[in-house]
Amino acid sequence: MNYPKSLLALAVATSFSAAPALALDLxxxxxxxxxxxxxxxxxxxxxxPEQDDDRFFGRANQSRINLKTVxxxxxxxxxxxxxxDFYGGLYPGENNDLRLRHAFIKFDNATVGQTWxxxxxxxxxxxxxxxxxGPRGTLGGLNFRTTxxxxQFNNLRITAQDPVNNDADAPDLAINYNLNFDGGHRLILTASGREVANGDYVGGGAIGSEIKLGRHSxxxxxxxxxxxxAFTGVGVGGSLASDVENGEAVSQTGFNAGFRYVINDQWRANVAYTKVEVDDQADTDYEAPRVNLIHNIIPELEVGVEWRKYNLAFGPLIPEGQQVEVMAKYSF
Known part of the structure; x- marks a missing residue:
């Protein structure tokens, strides 16, 4: 196992950015x-928003700090x-308490604690x-971390985790298999299983892929x-989806496509579209497009602008309708 490479992948996944992962060695x-x-x-x-007045606000809750030992x-x-990070409170500008995101121990190929x-x-x-x-509608939709x-056996990862259903008799499970190809292309195969609120142990699967097109992807x-x-954040129960309706487990099918265009070493643009069809009576089908432009002033400092639209509301911070965001991020 290449541990520096593995930790770099963790840092990239944590920040969701194509900018280089950074850290200060003490x-x-x-x-x-x-x-x-x-x-x-x-x-x-x-x-x-579709159902309310326009508004403008600022926030810095996403700011975060981590400590790593090897x-x-x-x-x-x-x-x-x-x-x-500082999402311990729900509303922007209120109760911006420090919130635990990750706290884990990794011993060779085994990981225990709270993480993805x-x-x-x-x-x-x-x-x-x-x-x-941003990732809502995919299996990373809730930025979900749990104990x-x-x-990990080479390309195979097996995970048993604290169940979403508090009354479950067994852990939630996931099996991932990663295939890496020449040119940087990759394929991720995943099987998921969990006990839902009606007592059934149900399952599903996912395919993720990245295709390199020169500098683009x-x-x-x-x-x-x-x-x-419970993982996509779409379905019966909204952001705390129970995955059960009228006593029956609910299925869903989702698709997400994104294209990253690298203009040069300082500029990149992304366009993405997500659609989820839920087999329920509550009409929770979901779709969301987004477009953004990101500029690295220096490797550590980037600014960007993004337009997105949601056809469903997910609490006060994600209303149904359109949003435009302008941001600045300094990584260290």
Whole structure:
């Protein structure tokens, strides 16, 4: 296992950005290297909701900081990682408490603690500025982190995690298999299983892919099955989808496509579209397009603008309608 490469992948996934992952090395003490990382992000957002008045607001809740330790001893590698952001409160400008995002231990190929679900790793992501709604409709839709145990065998990852259903008798499960091809192309195959509120243990699957087109890239993701709304954030129950309606498990089918166009070393643009069809009576079918432009002033500092539209509301921060965001992010 290439642990520096593995941790770099974690950092990239944590920030959802094509910009280089950064960290400040504090030094090595008794076989343990220590570093801090994170970013500060300021956002200005204009909303044009379908059911309410237009509004403008700013926030910086997404800003985060992490501490990482890596110990090499007796032929083993032990990684400790803890990270928090300021989404402990729900509304912008209110109760911006520090919130635990990640807190895990990685011992060689085994990981225990709080971090991304196995379902999160099913998705090939491209750049988006909307931290709360950007991946919604994919299996990474809720930026979902939970307490879990996982083990990786080369390209195969098996994860057992704290169940979404508090009354479940068994852990939620995910199995990921990654295929990497020449030229940087990749394919991710995922199987998901969990016990839903009616007591049924249900399952589904997903395919994620990234196709390199020179400097540019195309991402295609699809999923189908029951019990997936808890991860996509779409379905019966909204952002806390129960995946059960009238006592029966609800299935859904979703598709996400994104294209990243790299203009040069400083500029890149992204366009993406997500659609989910839910087999329910509550009419929770979902679709969302988005377009953004991102400029790296220097590798550590980027600014961007994004337009997006949601056909469903997901709480006060993601209303039905259009949003335009302008942001600045400084990574360290």
């Amino acid at each position: 030094g090595t003490y008794n076989d343990t290297s220590i570093s801090i990382g994170g970013y500060l992000k300021a956002e200005a957002i204009y909303e044009d 110990t090499q001893k007796q032929g083993h590698t032990i990684v400790g990682f803890v990270e928090g 679900t196995g379902q999160f790793w099913a998705v090939a992501y491209n750049d988006y500025l909307d931290f709360l709604g 879990l145990a996982s083990y 195309l991402t295609l993701n699809a999923h189908h099955g029951e019990g997936l709304g």
